[in-house]
Amino acid sequence: MSIVHLPAICLKNVRRQYDDGAGNKKTALDIAELKIQPGELVAVIGPSGSGKSTLLQLVGGLDSPTAGSIDVAGLRISGMDEKQKTIFRRENVGFIFQAFHLVPSMTVVENAALSSIVAGQGGFHWRADALVLLDQLGLLEYADRFPDQLSGGQRQRVAVARALFGAPSVVLADEPTGSLDSGNRDIVLRLIRDAIGVGLRTSGLIVTHDPYAASYADRIIALRDGKIVGQLDLTLNGPPQEGESHHDERVRSWFAATSL
Ligand SMILES: Nc1ncnc2c1ncn2[C@@H]1O[C@H](COP(=O)(O)OP(=O)(O)OP(=O)(O)O)[C@@H](O)[C@H]1O
């Protein structure tokens, strides 16, 4: 008997349209098919306005498509009402937003463990796990400070800790390394990479303009005007070896050829 793996994320004939205010429909996203496998990390690239954030918001249940079906972690999320989507997000999604959306009245460690706190659990359940993540991100000494006492890059790493806390089914990251120096960029990318593929429980989408960040992915998709206009599979030659510069050069030349 063969085991069939359902894709972790599956979009079919998905369209997201907006009214442009003058009565015309503007298409922000138009994807015939996109399947992401369990354990797969996919980077999304494309010019400003090409639909990258729209794609993440649809997969993360923050927005609903105008047409088409979206399945995530075995759940049909297109067609869910707001209440169902809220539960879906809480139980399945780790989101790293372009603007980090930390809770200013909560400390760093509380922000990291937000999903447990919202679920009503006491510190006994979450503090140790959250501190482990903060330690990996070089933030242990800031655990009991508040977000407004941190630099932009430190806040971004708290947002990463929060997204990875509790091993979500999908990690959705919108420019997660935009505010980081190269050392912290590597730490964050490695943590996201390691969180995905653990027991094939997690998969991820990472939006980036940076070929180096994209080189951590298994596959890269290019969006333009809401459509997938190119794909690069980075698993064909096997995973990069320890100490190798990932698929950096290959990705850079593909970026250039795709004129991005
Ligand atoms: N709430 C909205 N109402 C109307 N149009 C919208 C809305 N949200 C997004 N759009 C439009 O949809 C298109 C895609 O936007 P999206 O935010 O997905 O782009 P993006 O690729 O993430 O860009 P960036 O790199 O600048 O973040 C854009 O043309 C944008 O103007």
Ligand SMILES: [Mg+2]
């Ligand atoms: Mg965006």
